[in-house]
Amino acid sequence: MPQILVEDLAKTYRVAERDPGLLGAVKGLVHRRHRTVEALRDVSFCLEAGELLGFIGPNGAGKSTTIKILSGILKPDAGTVMVNGRVPFTDRIAHVSKIGVVFGQRTQLWWDLPVSEGFDLLADIYRVEPARYRANRDELVALLRLERVLDQPVRQLSLGQRMRAEIAAALLHEPDILFLDEPTIGLDAPSKLAVREVVRRLNRERGVTVLLTTHDMHDIEALAQRVIVIGHGQVLADSPFETLRANVLAERRLVIDFAHEAPEISMADVEIRSRQGQTLELAFDPARTPTPNLIAALAAAHEVVDIHVGEPAIEEVIARFYDLHGAGEA
Amino acid sequence: MNSLHLILRYFSASLRSQLQYPGSAVMLGIGAFLTTIIDMLAAWALFDRFGQVQGWSLGHIAVFYGVVSTSFALTDFFTRGFDVFGGEFVKTGAFDRILLRPRSPALQLVGYEFRLSRFGRLAQALLVLFVGAAVVGVEWSPDKVLLLAWTITGGVALFTGLLVLQASFAFWTTESLEVFNVLTYGGIQAAQFPLSLYAAWFRNFLIFVVPLGCVAYYPVLAILDQPDPLGAPDWWLPTAPAMGFVFLNLSFLAWRAGIRRYTSTGS
Numbered sequence: 186m187p188q189i190l191v192e193d194l195a196k197t198y199r200v201a202e203r204d205p206g207l208l209g210a211v212k213g214l215v216h217r218r219h220r221t222v223e224a225l226r227d228v229s230f231c232l233e234a235g236e237l238l239g240f241i242g243p244n245g246a247g248k249s250t251t252i253k254i255l256s257g258i259l260k261p262d263a264g265t266v267m268v269n270g271r272v273p274f275t276d277r278i279a280h281v282s283k284i285g286v287v288f289g290q291r292t293q294l295w296w297d298l299p300v301s302e303g304f305d306l307l308a309d310i311y312r313v314e315p316a317r318y319r320a321n322r323d324e325l326v327a328l329l330r331l332e333r334v335l336d337q338p339v340r341q342l343s344l345g346q347r348m349r350a351e352i353a354a355a356l357l358h359e360p361d362i363l364f365l366d367e368p369t370i371g372l373d374a375p376s377k378l379a380v381r382e383v384v385r386r387l388n389r390e391r392g393v394t395v396l397l398t399t400h401d402m403h404d405i406e407a408l409a410q411r412v413i414v415i416g417h418g419q420v421l422a423d424s425p426f427e428t429l430r431a432n433v434l435a436e437r438r439l440v441i442d443f444a445h446e447a448p449e450i451s452m453a454d455v456e457i458r459s460r461q462g463q464t465l466e467l468a469f470d471p472a473r474t475p476t477p478n479l480i481a482a483l484a485a486a487h488e489v490v491d492i493h494v495g496e497p498a499i500e501e502v503i504a505r506f507y508d509l510h511g512a513g514e515a
Numbered sequence: 516m517n518s519l520h521l522i523l524r525y526f527s528a529s530l531r532s533q534l535q536y537p538g539s540a541v542m543l544g545i546g547a548f549l550t551t552i553i554d555m556l557a558a559w560a561l562f563d564r565f566g567q568v569q570g571w572s573l574g575h576i577a578v579f580y581g582v583v584s585t586s587f588a589l590t591d592f593f594t595r596g597f598d599v600f601g602g603e604f605v606k607t608g609a610f611d612r613i614l615l616r617p618r619s620p621a622l623q624l625v626g627y628e629f630r631l632s633r634f635g636r637l638a639q640a641l642l643v644l645f646v647g648a649a650v651v652g653v654e655w656s657p658d659k660v661l662l663l664a665w666t667i668t669g670g671v672a673l674f675t676g677l678l679v680l681q682a683s684f685a686f687w688t689t690e691s692l693e694v695f696n697v698l699t700y701g702g703i704q705a706a707q708f709p710l711s712l713y714a715a716w717f718r719n720f721l722i723f724v725v726p727l728g729c730v731a732y733y734p735v736l737a738i739l740d741q742p743d744p745l746g747a748p749d750w751w752l753p754t755a756p757a758m759g760f761v762f763l764n765l766s767f768l769a770w771r772a773g774i775r776r777y778t779s780t781g782s
Contacts (some may be wrong), residue, residue, distance in 0.1 A: 311616070340536070
């Protein structure tokens with residue numbers, strides 16, 4: 186059986202609506218109106234041990250709801266969930282001792298306590314045997330380069346330091362599965378790279394299964410072998426990222442620097458994306474216009490200084506995908 | 516690592532984070548001592564004018580007040596997590612984190628904070644209790660010391676129950692209901708006077724609904740060696756504090772219903 190099995194998951198929230206202002210609040214006490222919001226309609230997927238899955242979708246698509254159900258915080262209305270052979274929400278204590286969860290926007294450490302004391306307390310909460318705890322802690326501290334911050338209260342850490350400490354905190358009890366909910370949100374570039382590097386190593390070297398949600402497509406590009414796109418409470422795609430790219434936006438980009446003012450170009454199936462002084466950016470489909478032919482034609486007709494061939498940015502791929510499925514922000 | 520040990524670990528962590536600002540903890544403690552002294556000043560002013568009320572003197576009132584106030588001060592040390600539960604846990608979604616840890620939610624909330632500053636309130640309550648007992652001439656035999664401990668334990672159970680109930684409501688309202696302060700702080704004010712002074716409906720409220728009378732009035736009568744002027748049997752007086760535990764258990768029914776609601780609706 187796969188490590189995570191999700192079948193036909195459905196979840197509807199009832200949201201209380203009230204009129205604004207004090208009068209509305211009072212009315213709301215007496216007579217409540219409700220609106221139902223379908224967070225998940227029909228979500229199915231499985232994940233084998235050791236996989237690293239990227240979970241993406243616009244805000245309100247159902248990512249958080251799915252993570253909450255998988256981590257045992259929330260009960261679905263319908264469908265099956267099995268994680269490590271257990272139903273998360275009926276077997277909460279056994280389930281949560283084997284998972285680690287990091288929310289990018291919330292801390293699980295104690296604000297006024299030094300990092301190392303927070304770790305000690307977590308080891309007691311999770312009943313980690315002292316010898317194992319010391320070994321895990323030392324390994325994680327080295328891996329996440331936390332030596333210098335161990336004695337500092339959490340409130341004094343930079344966001345990047347804190348996120349590394351959070352990831353260590355989520356792993357002290359050796360979970361099999363790590364849920365990362367937007368772990369790079371708000372981080373500067375070096376911290377993002379460090380977090381990605383750590384997640385990759387945990388997955389490769391320790392075999393930790395990772396389920397990652399993010400809005401930063403570079404996280405996906407750097408980490409995820411497999412991507413699930415969720416929108417309107419449904420799985421819209423479940424494939425390696427390159428497959429998604431090939432299906433959605435197979436075009437190439439060609440950036441050309443000319444010796445003089447960029448010329449007018451009109452060729453079938455080639456679109457001018459931008460024009461800036463002596464530089465043109467063209468978009469084309471390599472299946473219809475082979476790249477060497479395009480370059481040869483341009484070089485023959487004009488004086489070309491430099492050429493760069495690329496693919497559309499991952500954000501564009503995803504934005505196009507959302508458009509195709511009418512899955513813009515809900 | 517059993518639960519009691521874990522609670523002590525939580526408390527030591529909480530104390531260390533409070534001691535990062537030692538001046539603040541000391542000032543809050545002194546403040547709590549002084550503000551609660553005012554409670555007694557009001558009673559003193561009353562009795563200074565009238566001397567006695569239905570045979571009860573200021574010393575008796577001090578014992579009633581001291582017992583119930585000691586119970587509340589002790590409860591206040593470890594129930595901060597329940598007190599701020601709506602705003603700090605339900606509204607913010609921080610309760611998710613509680614559910615993500617392999618321990619009972621109630622235990623984790625007890626571990627949320629150990630309020631060092633409550634020593635001020637405890638010191639005031641014990642001072643009033645023992646001065647009052649000395650004035651009315653209570654002789655502290657081992658039986659009475661045990662009865663006092665049992666009474667205070669029942670009181671702690673009752674006040675904890677009130678705070679658990681307050682937190683349980685927050686699952687529905689997402690706010691901490693300040694109205695519960697009427698029951699806790701107001702309860703102390705009400706329970707410092709003998710129940711026999713009150714109208715029947717209010718008496719019944721303090722016996723059957725929020726049984727503050729059972730953790731103060733009845734057992735304190737036994738400590739003072741007084742029969743109940745309202746005619747409750749003698750065996751009932753030292754038994755009554757058990758009602759605190761009944762109330763606590765009922766509160767946990769509401770608490771568990773609240774958690775079920777949270778896990779089916781989200782925050």
